Amino acid sequence: MKFMMLVKHGENQGPPPKELMDAIAILSEEAVREGTMLGNGGLASTTQSTRVRVSKGQLTVTDGPFTEAKEVIGGYAQFELKSKEEAIKGAVRFMELHKKHWPGWEGETEIRQILGPEDFAQSVKERSETRKAG
DSSP: OEEEEEEEEETTOOOOOHHHHHHHHHHHHHHHHHTOEEEEEEOOOGGGOEEEEEETTEEEEEESOOTTOSEEEEEEEEEEOSOHHHHHHHHHHHHHHHHHHSTTOOEEEEEEEEOOHHHHHHHHHHHHHHHHHO
16 A cells, blocks of 8 residues: 655744754665655745646646645655555654654644555446446
């Protein structure tokens, strides 16, 4: 099963401490050696970002910063794991590093399963079978 971990926090929390980045590097190296991490990275602030949105049939392009953003996605990691429980354990371990090395930091890691074409094909098949049965 593939999972995306999205790290969210307030926009202006400043750069992370070196100790945290060193601890994350060790954790990441371990996950790469185990073959569970497929990719990861930090994201630039919204001041360097652009949004492309469709709303009410209109397409707009807006450069950051985005004043309505209370939380931003500051980083991500993609994993191949055996279960959601394994993903949760990894996210807890990652957040414990933040608690230890960046006192006062507040944020969260959202865990989202990545669905592939096979998941959508199964969903279409299940809907079709439900219609036939009904």
